[in-house]
Amino acid sequence: MRIRLASLFILATLPTLLLLSGCSRQQEESTKAQQSPAEQPAEPPADPQAGKALAAQRCASCHGEEGLSTAPQYPHLAGQSADYIVKALKAYQSGERQSPEMKTATEGLSETDMRNLAAYFSQQQLPVGAGLPEAERGQPFEDVDPLALGQQKSAACGGCHGADGNSAIPGTPSLAALGDEYLVLATHAYKGGMRENDVMKGMVAALSDDDIDLIASYYALQVRKPRPGGDGDKVIGEQLSAACTSCHGEHGNSKDPKTPSLAGQDAQYLVVAITAYQQGKRKHEVMQGAVKELSEAEVRNLATYFSHMEPAPPTARKPMNVSELVERCNRCHGEDGRGLEANPAFPRIGGQSEAYLVKALNAYHSEVRKNRFMEAMSAPLKGWQIKLLARYYAGK
Ligand code: HEC
Ligand code: HEC
Ligand code: HEC
Ligand code: HEC
Structure with missing residues (x-):
């Protein structure tokens, strides 16, 4: 045809x-x-020579004469799919894709101009590894084992929380099998001072967002050991716990990654935590409301009950390493991200500037840049995965 x-x-x-x-x-x-x-x-067929002339006037200052960008924040256009370039230019011109530089650059461009520019840039050569500084090209990419890395980064936490997140210290919570999202929220709450605790604030002060994500994934996947204790009445505690089940799950095993599991948690810590909500020291409207009417004895009964419950196995999913992710990305972006002939509207990402790839993936992740495929693909990605994927593809 x-x-x-x-x-x-x-x-x-x-x-x-x-x-x-x-x-x-x-x-x-x-x-x-x-x-x-x-x-x-x-x-008429696109005219790359006309595209070249126009590019020299209007694009070269940022994207280079031959589509090799002059700075990492500007994407390379050399070897990019022509269909994709036209699509991108139209999106900038209409404002569907936001970029002040590209809004100006596309002003007054006709469809023919766009096709000519696209034909020219798509025919230029993109050197292997062009997304990385020249000194860093050609080095083998080292994938990570997210759990091993998380474990390594949690070394300083083990003294109190236990190497596998099962603490043996009364008053110190076990972190094993807490939801990954809850662990991230809680750690940021200490770091930002929303949750006041001097010891914990000091412990997490130096952690980066990536460290926090990796440590959270590690603890979320550890098996929690029960810590039965407390001096309350667990039968009365069980009756009272009916008011907690809708959020904290059956017997305190939460299925929501943002809500902490209470099953098998240290009873002394649970008393401190509930009291902190009651006194407004720990702020969370929903939780403050859920426990405000409880008496001191009821709090102890609940803590004793939950500490005796059998913890469920971890429900978090192991984060994918780069090799596993790339297998999925390449289904649309082709081997080494070099694009698929069968689908010219899918951009080439192999050899693209590392800084630009990070920016693009973050833009999809935060839904600033709209695309149903890429929003779905980037939604579950953590910051460290985005950085490693960008590094990987930039080197292709
Ligand atoms: C002042 C600098 C500047 C100039 C001049 C410029 N661009 Fe851009 N261009 C950018 C920036 C910055 C981006 C990335 C914007 C974003 O994040 O969406 C970009 C993105 C693009 C993209 C999207 C690439 C991709 O991989 O999605 C295309 C295509 C493009 N430019 C083509 C052109 C063309 C063609 C011209 C000349 C008509 C031009 N640009 C002129 C700065 C510039
Ligand atoms: C010196 C002992 C100590 C060390 C070391 C320590 N923690 Fe803690 N951690 C605590 C105590 C005590 C609490 C309870 C504080 C409170 O009541 O808010 C806590 C609470 C937490 C919580 C909240 C758990 C929950 O169920 O809400 C998280 C998350 C946490 N720590 C993470 C870490 C991480 C990550 C590290 C290592 C970087 C670390 N902690 C190191 C003592 C420690
Ligand atoms: C509407 C949902 C909801 C209900 C009902 C609820 N909780 Fe919570 N609970 C939460 C959420 C969300 C958090 C995490 C809040 C935060 O980040 O501080 C939490 C936190 C807690 C914590 C802190 C755990 C830790 O690891 O630090 C305890 C203890 C707790 N809840 C006990 C209870 C008890 C006991 C009840 C029943 C009387 C109850 N909750 C009812 C949603 C709920
Ligand atoms: C189902 C197909 C599909 C899958 C799978 C997919 N992508 Fe995409 N990707 C697209 C499409 C289509 C676009 C162009 C969207 C647009 O125009 O904004 C795109 C755009 C991109 C861009 C922006 C490129 C540029 O030049 O601006 C990056 C970066 C990207 N994808 C990376 C990835 C990564 C990394 C993965 C794997 C985690 C992935 N993609 C998986 C279809 C896919």
């Missing part, structure tokens, strides 16, 4: 071309048409 359209196109334009520009020009045009059959036969 494509070939037939292309030959029809050549037949239709042949006489005009012969008349206008003579034989050699016609041969050039007809080879081009065979190589990339025009999708809409009504339009």
Whole structure:
């Protein structure tokens, strides 16, 4: 079908071309048409030479004469799919994709200009590893084992919380099998001072967001050991716990990664935590409301009951390493992210600037940049995964 359209196109334009520009020009045009059959036969084939001239005036200061960008925040255009470039230019021009630089750059560009620019840039060569500084190209990419890395980063926590997140110190919570999202929230709450505790504030002060994510994934996947204790009445505690089940799960085993499991938690810690909500030292409207009417004895009964409950196995999912992620990305972006011929609207990402890849993935993740495929793909990604993916593809 494509070939037939292309030959029809050549037949239709042949006489005009012969008349206008003579034989050699016609041969050039007809080879081009065979190589990339025009999708809409009504339009003339794109003219990369015109694109080159326009690019030198309007694009080169940021994207380089040949599509090799002049600074990491500007994406390379060399070797990018032409269809994708046209799509991107239209999106900037209409404001659907936001970028002040590109809004200016696309002002007044016609569809033909865009196709010419796209044809030119798509034909330029992108060197292997072009997304990385020259000194860093060609080095083998080292994947990480997220859990091993999280364990390593949690070394300083083990003294109190236990190496596997099962603390043996009364008053210190076990972290094993807490939801990963809850662990992240709680750690940030100490770091930002929303949850007041001098020891914990000091412990987490130096952790980066990536460290916090990795440590949380590690603890969330550890098996929690029961810590039965407390001096309350667990039978009365069980009756009272009916008011907690909707959020904290059956027997205190939460299924929501943002709500902490209470099953098998240290009773002394549970008393401190509930009291902190009651006194307003720990702020959380929902929880403050849930426990405000409880008497001191009821709090102890609840703590004793939950500490005796059998903890459920961890429900968190192991975060994927780069090799596992790349397998999925390549289904749309092709081997080494070099693009798929079958799907020219999917951009090439291999060899793209590392800083730009990070920015693009974050933009999808935060839904600033709209695309249903990429929003879905980037939603579960952690910051460290985004950085490693960018590093990986930039080096291809
Ligand atoms: C002042 C600097 C600047 C100039 C000049 C400029 N661009 Fe850009 N361009 C950018 C920046 C910054 C981005 C990334 C914006 C974003 O994050 O979406 C970009 C992105 C793009 C993209 C999207 C690439 C991708 O991988 O999604 C295309 C295509 C593009 N530019 C083409 C052009 C063309 C064609 C011209 C000339 C007509 C041009 N640009 C001129 C700065 C510039
Ligand atoms: C010196 C002992 C100590 C060390 C070391 C320590 N913690 Fe803690 N941690 C505590 C205590 C005590 C609490 C309870 C504080 C409170 O009542 O808010 C706590 C609470 C927590 C909580 C809240 C748990 C929950 O169920 O809400 C998290 C998360 C946490 N720590 C993470 C860490 C991480 C990560 C590290 C290592 C970087 C660490 N802690 C190191 C003593 C420690
Ligand atoms: C509407 C949902 C909801 C209900 C009902 C609820 N909780 Fe909570 N609970 C939460 C959430 C969410 C948090 C985490 C709050 C935070 O980040 O401080 C929490 C935290 C806690 C904590 C702190 C755990 C830790 O590891 O630090 C304790 C203890 C607790 N709840 C006990 C109870 C008890 C006991 C009841 C029943 C009387 C109850 N909750 C009812 C949602 C609820
Ligand atoms: C189901 C197909 C599909 C999968 C799987 C997929 N992508 Fe994409 N990706 C797309 C499409 C389509 C676009 C272009 C969207 C647009 O126009 O904004 C895109 C755009 C991108 C961009 C922006 C490129 C640029 O030049 O601005 C990056 C970066 C990216 N994808 C990375 C990834 C990574 C990393 C993965 C794996 C975690 C992945 N993609 C998985 C389809 C996919």
